Each structure stands twice: as structure tokens, then as C-alpha cells.
Amino acid sequence: MDDLLYGTRDKRGNWAPNEQAKPAPIWQRPFSLRKVLAWVPEYLWPWNAFHLATAIIWVTLLIPSWESLATLSITNYLWLYGLNAAGLFVFLGSFELIYYVKRKQGNRFKYNGKFPSENPSDVFWFKSQNIDNFLRSFFITVPLWTVVEIVMLWAYANSWAVWLPWTTHWVWLTVVILLAPAVHEIYFFCLHRLIHTPFLYKHIHSVHHNSINPSPWSSLSMHPGEGFPYMAEAWLHLLIPSNPICAYFTLHAAGFGAINGHLGFEKLELTEDTTLDSHAYVHYLHHKYFEVNYGGDGVVPLDMLFGTWHDGSKEADEKMKARFRKKKEKQNSRKPTATPAE
Ligand SMILES: [Zn+2]
Ligand SMILES: [Zn+2]
Numbered sequence: 001m002d003d004l005l006y007g008t009r010d011k012r013g014n015w016a017p018n019e020q021a022k023p024a025p026i027w028q029r030p031f032s033l034r035k036v037l038a039w040v041p042e043y044l045w046p047w048n049a050f051h052l053a054t055a056i057i058w059v060t061l062l063i064p065s066w067e068s069l070a071t072l073s074i075t076n077y078l079w080l081y082g083l084n085a086a087g088l089f090v091f092l093g094s095f096e097l098i099y100y101v102k103r104k105q106g107n108r109f110k111y112n113g114k115f116p117s118e119n120p121s122d123v124f125w126f127k128s129q130n131i132d133n134f135l136r137s138f139f140i141t142v143p144l145w146t147v148v149e150i151v152m153l154w155a156y157a158n159s160w161a162v163w164l165p166w167t168t169h170w171v172w173l174t175v176v177i178l179l180a181p182a183v184h185e186i187y188f189f190c191l192h193r194l195i196h197t198p199f200l201y202k203h204i205h206s207v208h209h210n211s212i213n214p215s216p217w218s219s220l221s222m223h224p225g226e227g228f229p230y231m232a233e234a235w236l237h238l239l240i241p242s243n244p245i246c247a248y249f250t251l252h253a254a255g256f257g258a259i260n261g262h263l264g265f266e267k268l269e270l271t272e273d274t275t276l277d278s279h280a281y282v283h284y285l286h287h288k289y290f291e292v293n294y295g296g297d298g299v300v301p302l303d304m305l306f307g308t309w310h311d312g313s314k315e316a317d318e319k320m321k322a323r324f325r326k327k328k329e330k331q332n333s334r335k336p337t338a339t340p341a342e
Contacts, residue, residue, distance in 0.1 A: 001269050003108040013113020017266050020311035021282050023298030043299070046276070048181055051257055054087065055248035063153065070157040072150060080153075081146040084255065085138055091256050092137075092216040099265060100215055109266040109275075111284045112213040123210045133217035136207070141220040141227035145255050148231045152238065152247055161238040169241070176237075176246045182299050184253055187233045189295035189302045195226055196294065211262075214287050219258035230254060261286070261296070285310045292320055 003009075007017040022028060024043070025035040062083055063069070064076045098104050100115060107113050116129040124132035155161045166173055195205040204225040211218040222230065233254050237247035261283025267275040279297050286293040292310035295302045303309035307323070310316045 001108065001273065001275065007266070013107060015107070015110055015113070016312060017281060020313045021297065022311065023301035023304060027298065027301045047257065047260060048253065051253040052177065052249050054252050054256065055245050058248050059244050066157045069153045072154055077146060077150050080149055081143060084142050084146055088137065088142060088256065092219060092259055095216040095259065095263060099268065105269045108269070110264055111266065111281070112264060114213060116213055116215050119213070129211055130217055133211060133221035136222065137217060137220040140224050141222050144224060144228045145231045148234055149251060152234055155238050156244050162241040164241050164243050166243065172241070173243050173246055176242055177249055180246065180250050181253065183236065184233065184250065185296040185300045186302065191229055192294045196291065209287065209290065212287055213264070214262040214284065215264050216259055216262060219262040220255065281312060285312060289320060
């Protein structure tokens with residue numbers, strides 16, 4: 001497929017889409033009902049439908065019995081860790097294998113013309129982004145993900161959280177599922193904005209930002225101080241009347257769903273003329289420019305509200321640069337001026 005029909009490539013080989021990133025049609029003006037209706041299937045399919053499917057599979061087929069989950073046990077923890085690690089390995093690994101190892105579509109639709117393996121750097125463990133990101137994901141974030149998960153199951157198993165059955169409360173539980181991606185965006189924006197404050201950025205979030213050219217393994221490559229609160233979003237379900245499937249939907253959308261921002265490609269070519277939209281551009285721009293797009297891709301446009309939205313256009317670039325200049329001037333004016341020598 002010719003990616004130059006959809007975007008442009010600069011002389012360094014970096015590709016950018018012609019179309020600017022836009023928030024969800026419910027926030028676009030003038031309001032168009034046609035656009036909103038056309039967007040609904042895209043909101044659900046295929047990514048959120050996949051997270052819901054894995055949530056159902058985990059709860060109905062894979063987790064240990066509820067009796068055994070009522071006490072915290074190391075055997076259950078290891079089983080749950082194994083499931084998460086295997087699931088993540090297969091899911092992220094498939095994208096890594098097809099698009100980064102075999103490079104099935106070369107660099108067509110790839111924002112950054114280079115592949116991480118071509119850029120060894122001292123900021124990474126073993127100088128390799130791939131090894132560093134892989135080890136951090138599987139030996140830091142996935143163990144913390146599993147802590148969040150086993151505590152959540154323990155709370156449900158002991159009836160410390162309100163567990164509504166689907167048979168009687170399916171309307172409310174459907175609303176919870178439909179709102180969960182929007183809640184995720186608000187939660188992620190707040191946490192992400194917080195860890196961009198200078199102290200937390202330096203000591204915690206900079207680990208994730210080492211990957212300026214993110215790839216699938218970058219998705220959960222985080223400092224534990226980020227990985228734990230990031231995954232703990234699922235605990236919000238313990239505070240409202242909900243259900244383990246809804247809680248797992250949030251958990252898996254955070255865990256498996258982190259890949260969306262880190263695929264590195266705008267579109268994945270499935271066949272000669274079918275593609276899958278990655279929804280990666282907005283977060284790719286965050287990895288490129290750091291102080292823009294703290295949220296997701298605009299289901300709830302908090303970045304627009306706070307003036308940090310970058311849609312990939314030249315105008316957004318200028319706006320961002322003006323904001324950086326203003327910030328620098330403010331910082332400079334705070335610096336004490338040297339006393340002239342007498
Ligand atoms: Zn990221
Ligand atoms: Zn960040």
C-alpha cells in the first residue's frame with residue numbers, strides 16, 4: 001500500500017499523516033451526528049472489544065477458584081503472573097515479530113523512519129532499547145500488574161466490593177464498560193501530568209521517556225513508581241458497584257492496551273487493501289515532544305482544555321514552541337541576577 005497517499009515522508013525517513021489528529025467526534029464543532037454514529041463502532045472495535053473478550057476469558061476460564069482467591073497465596077500469584085506474562089508476550093510479541101523483526105511492511109506508515117534496534121544508546125540497559133523495555137515490562141510492570149490484580153480478586157472474593165450480577169444489573173454494567181475508556185483517559189491524564197512535574201519526571205517517568213522512538217516493548221517499560229499507579233486504575237471498580245469482568249476490562253485496557261500509543265505505525269497493513277488503525281499518533285507525538293498530549297487520543301479532550309493538545313500540524317508546533325519559550329522566560333526571570341562586581 002502506498003503510504004504517501006495518506007501522508008508525507010521527510011528526508012530523514014520520518015512519515016507523518018496528512019490528516020491532523022482530532023478529538024472524538026462528540027467534542028468536534030460543528031457537531032455532526034453522522035460522524036458520531038460512524039465513530040461508535042471504531043470506539044468499540046477492535047481494540048476495546050479485544051480487551052473485553054480477554055476480560056471475559058480470564059474471569060470465566062483462567063483465574064483460580066473464588067474460594068482460593070479469598071486468601072492471598074503465592075501459588076495463585078504465580079499462576080496469575082504467568083497468565084499475564086504469557087498473554088503480554090504473545091500479544092505484544094506478535095506485533096514486534098511481524099512489524100519490527102520481520103518488518104512485514106518496511107517503514108510504510110512508520111512515524112520514525114528508524115527501528116529501535118538500529119540505535120544503541122547508553123540510556124538503556126545493555127545499550128538496547130528492546131532488551132531494556134522487555135526486561136522492565138516483564139520483571140517490573142507485570143509483577144505489579146499482578147499485585148493489583150490479586151488484591152482486586154481478594155477484595156471481590158471477600159465481598160469487600162459491591163459485585164453486581166450481569167443478570168439483574170446488565171444495563172448499569174454495560175454503562176460502566178462503555179464509560180471505562182473515557183475514565184481511563186481522565187485517570188491516565190491526571191497521573192501522567194503529575195509524573196511530568198520536575199521531581200517525579202526526573203526520578204520516575206524519565207525511564208518511560210528514554211524510548212523516544214517507541215515500539216511494542218516500550219508500552220509497559222516503566223519505573224515501578226509509574227507502573228504501579230498506572231495499573232491500579234482497576235481498583236476504581238472496588239469503589240463503585242461493579243463486577244469482576246468490568247474491573248478486568250479496565251485492567252486489560254491499561255495493560256494490553258498500552259500498546260496503542262507505542263506501535264510506531266499509523267496503520268498496520270493486514271492485507272493488500274485492508275489496514276488497522278493503531279491510534280498511536282497522539283502518544284507518538286508525546287514521546288517526540290514530551291510536553292504535549294498527556295492524555296490519550298481525545299475520547300475526553302483534556303489536552304485541548306489545558307492547552308497541551310498537539311495534532312501534528314505546523315500550527316500546533318508553533319503553539320507548542322511559543323509555550324516552551326514562555327516557560328523558559330518565566331524560569332529565567334526567577335533566577336537570581338548576579339551582583340555586579342564593585
Ligand atoms: Zn508512552
Ligand atoms: Zn510522559
